[in-house]
Amino acid sequence: MTVFHRNEKREPLPAALQGGVVAIGNFDGVHRGHRSVLERALALASERGVPALVLTFEPHPRTVFRPDQPVFRLTPAPVKARLFEALGFHSVIEYPFDTQFSQRSAEDFVQSVLADWLKASAVVTGFDFHFGRGREGGPAFLMEAGRRHGFDVSLIDAFRDENAEVISSSRIRTLLADGNVTEAAGLLGYRYTVEAEVIGGEKLGRTLGYPTANMRLVPETELKAGIYAVRFRRPDGSLHDGVASYGRRPTVTENGAPLLETFLFDFSGSLYGEVSSVSFFGYLRPELKFDGLDPLVVQMKRDEEEARALLSGVQPLSDVDARMSF
Incomplete structure (x- = not known):
């Protein structure tokens, strides 16, 4: 996967990627x-024999417009790029989104980015896509601009699930905040996955016989605190089943910062400094405060047994899920 970061120097896009279909x-x-x-x-793109590209924006526009209320990102840029690659894209353009860019006119965006830089032959987007200063560019504008600049436009209707409900990022965020990673996976088409560096901890888990790989997720993460059956992927691609705790560890700390702690089954070795990912397969129970470490260890053994049983029978939800978590 090739990731391009557009900047103000306006480097030309490689000729091999110009004239493509842009999502x-x-x-x-x-x-x-x-x-x-x-x-x-x-x-x-396949029909026309031209490149297929994804044009997306970093950071999420909502975070720029409301910095005091940063959006809970389901897929930070690195995870998003892996998903695009799993779908079959070879190139993604992460266009920097800031207040200056948000004030550019819709026509300027079409002219400078789609026509002059990408030399797009076709554009595909959702039926409700708006762009440009004050969201002045909508579907009708884009269709007309395509006719003027020589690219086709395909507008795709909202996709609905089996219950005829629209699948949306906000709906999935709500499910994750409720700990419902199973239903969230059904809407995502793959298991919800986070990525972060493994950091050092207090090593209490090692003392208790449950050494964990600790990750600090971004502050805006709204995943429900609790215990989950997970699959852990290391940078070398190796996968390990495990059980993870996400939360503030009330038995051993007072108001600790949220931490994701994953115990990898049948694994020994150091993971410190590795940027790894964790995919969530099932919610086991809420985070609890135990009366001492002994009852905590007893519960951890139960959690391990339940997670092993759950993970022993899982199957990929899609080709993308197979690439991400299997």
């Missing part, structure tokens, strides 16, 4: 709703 959107979560846009772009 445009934030695509936070790269969920099944987004998949209809992305798969349409891939199909069009």
Whole structure:
């Protein structure tokens, strides 16, 4: 996967990527709703024999407009890029989004980015995509601009699940805040996955016989505190089943910062400094405060047994899930 970061120097896009089909959107979560846009772009590019590219924006525009209320990102840029690659894209453009960019006119965006820089032959996006200063560029504007600048435009309707409900990033965030990682996975089309560096801890888990790989997730993470059955992927691609605790560790700390602590089954070795990922397969129980360490260890053994049983029978939800968590 090649990731391009557009900057003000306006480096030309490699000639091999010009004239392609461009899927445009934030695509936070790269969920099944987004998949209809992305798969349409891939199909069009294949039919025409041209490159398929994703144009997305970093950071998330909502974080720029409301910095005091940063959005809970389902897929930070590195995880998003892995998902695009799993779908079949070879290039993603992460366009910097800031207040200056937000004030550019819709016509300027079309002219400078889509026509002059990308030399797009076709654009695919959601039916409700708006862009430019004051969201002045909408579907009708984009269609007309495409006619003027020589690129086709495909607008994709909102994708609905089996119950005819629209699949959206906000809906998935709500499920994760409730600990419902199973239903969230059904909407994502893969298991919810986080990525972070493994950091040092207090080594209490090692003392208790449950050494953990500790990760500090971004502050805006709204995943429900509790115990989860997970799968852990190291940078070398190796996978390990495990059980993870996310929360403030009330038995051993007072108001500790939220931490993701993963116990890897049948593993020994150092993970410090590795940027690894954790995929969530099931919610086992809420975070509890125990009366001492002995009852905590007893419960941890139960959690391990339950997680092992749950993970022993899991199957991929999709090709993307197979690439991410299997």
